[in-house]
Amino acid sequence: MSTPIPNTYQIWIDAFVAYLKSEKGMSEHTQSNYQKQLTIIATQLVSFGVQNWQQLDIAWVRQIAAKGAREGLKPNSLATRLSCLRSFLDYLVLKGELSANPAKGVSTPRNHKRLPKNLDVDETGQLLDINMDDPLAIRDRAIMELLYGTGMRLSELIQLNVKNVQGDRGEIRVIGKGDKERIVPFSGEAKRWVLDWLKVRPLLLKEEQEALFISKRGTRISHRNVQKRMSEWGIKQGVTSHITPHKLRHSFATHILESSGNLRAVQEMLGHESLSTTQVYTHLDFQHLAQAYDKAHPRAKKKPES
Template sequence: MTESVTPLPDSLIRPLERFYEYLRSEKGLSLHTQRNYKQQLGAMAEHLCQLGVRHWQQVDAGWVRQLASKGMRDGMKASSLATRLSSLRSFFDFLILRGELSANPAKGVSAPRKQRPLPKNLDVDEMAQLLEVDEDDPLSIRDRAMMELMYGAGLRLAELVAIDVRDISLRSGEIRVLGKGNKERKVPFAGQAKEWVGRWLKVRSALLKGPEPALFISKLGGRISHRSVQKRMAEWGQKQSVASHISPHKLRHSFATHMLESSNNLRAVQELLGHENISTTQIYTHLDFQHLAQVYDQAHPRAHKKSKE
């Protein structure tokens, strides 16, 4: 027997529908994020309805804690529970914005802390081994240009795929990138990245089948897909005998790590990566404590012991 689902009243459904339209038309969130919000909020609305809640204005911090507790009892991962509470906070913020709520009952309720594994990076020698692509067919040139650009500019996979030819300037060494939340930024690139993008632009027409604005295209002539980039990079990792699995994210993290090790400028790396919060950059860049202790000992005016007279 299938479990019967309590039909949701309009008083719960309509505000959610307005929120989904707001996410789509005004916030510019990705379809993946929109689907996550819809799934999480729908599940919470059903649970509240089963408990007799008919209006969002009835929900207080106690109800929110009960929703979090149910998620934990159902075996939700900490990351999924954090997404659930985040979607609820965003929804209540929307109701406050529309004057339908005076305070956000989910603000003070937090998900249990989750351990965030540090992404692994390639060392400089492994990067050199991966990027030593000497084949001169158009697809190999394209792949090396993509990898050089991801490592040379620290791009996200979605940012790389979305680049159009008009977004890139070889002369000035700049790329116009559309990051998370449709936030635009300019990213510098130089050296090998610049050289191989230039080489790719010279052979790109060999794969074109018609008008196509995308910088990186597939062998069918259209914009290359996320999955194709992931697949090609993994294949190059095996072909170049690199010990660890190669992914676009690993190239981005390697960029962040190597830039930070060379510059010690966390704020600049934050800007280059397009992180809104510096705490995100700190997670990507695993400076060891010994290095931080050395910086402290050298820089802090009261870190040095006074010599005995």
């Protein structure tokens, strides 16, 4: 059992987490991550002999980063820890407990983010070519069709309730990051299989349940269950790529962007706040952007030769 951190640290962590909930509207998952990271940092500072947050300076922040690196923390995990600390110290500056944020002077380790390779259209068709009467197979195809057909996150799909599906309007109400709501259009195969699933869903019900997707026990399906089932379907369908929910989201974004070129629409459908996030996510290359620019921008069009 870990040793409790001093109250001089804990009261500000608790106040910050409450602030994230009430003022920022962040999800419980995000609040928990901040709580965890700040508790680790506070424990390290206590071991360094630092009495409270107010004594923190740039040298101690560098010690935190160095300790994480020595312990084998990967660059992206260390970047996450420093980002949490930076946000927290901004809060202390806001509350007048610090005059400046010492974490802003410490550079974040370079994060070599690996994006998943998307499936091509043929591979996607091969994966989704499931035609079985088994309720679990119908459920799984509905899940995969919905992930590929809307680009929603796994966490968003898990949280869906039956009432969120408006089949007559071809819309699904999704609760995304930060409990932000967005309306996602769904049609075609995604709509067809979700409606087919709703017809057989009562066969798995044990008691009243609001979740759209349920397990064979009749409870809301778990993240791990979806991941496991999708991996198994990839093998059964002879797809060479390892199948994950995120890969289907990535494939959705890539295929929509390749066919439409509408980055703003993809941003909205993915639920990204920043357009730059969408650009990274869909691995737009410079050549693609340059071609779009040459075709569309009035100052880029070639002048006729005289």
